[in-house]
Amino acid sequence: MSTASNLPMPNPRQVNGFLVTVSLPPTLSASHLCRGDIFTLPANPNQHLTVETIAPHPEIGSRLTITTNDMPISFTLHIDEPVQPVRMPRTMRVTCRLCGAATDVDLDLVTHGEPKIWICSRH
Ligand SMILES: [Zn+2]
Structure with a gap:
């Protein structure tokens, strides 16, 4: 290697x-993301997601609530969830x-x- x-x-x-x-590295934990970043989820590497907002989940401190320009609903990721950064x-x-x-x-x-x-x- x-x-x-x-x-x-x-x-x-x-x-x-x-x-x-x-x-x-090819993947980073979701906690590295900021507004304006573009990333993909390992399960769906062809869908580029652009971070619109990212904030700690109000009740579950180990999760992030993320909205993107590319999906109509927000979703949550664990702070250590691997994402593939694109930009x-x-x-x-x-x-x-x-x-x-x-x-x-x-x-x-x-x-x-x-x-x-x-x-x-x-x-
Ligand atoms: Zn100098």
């Missing part, structure tokens, strides 16, 4: 510095390893991976 897809990779899209990211746009604050300066970068965590190391363009 190859682990090559999980190795840290430079992200050439950043113009104001150098960012090393680590690929997301997870985020603005992440990264801190330069060399000078400590903070910068906000816009990423799609699915396409670009999670930020691990940031070196700003002053170096």
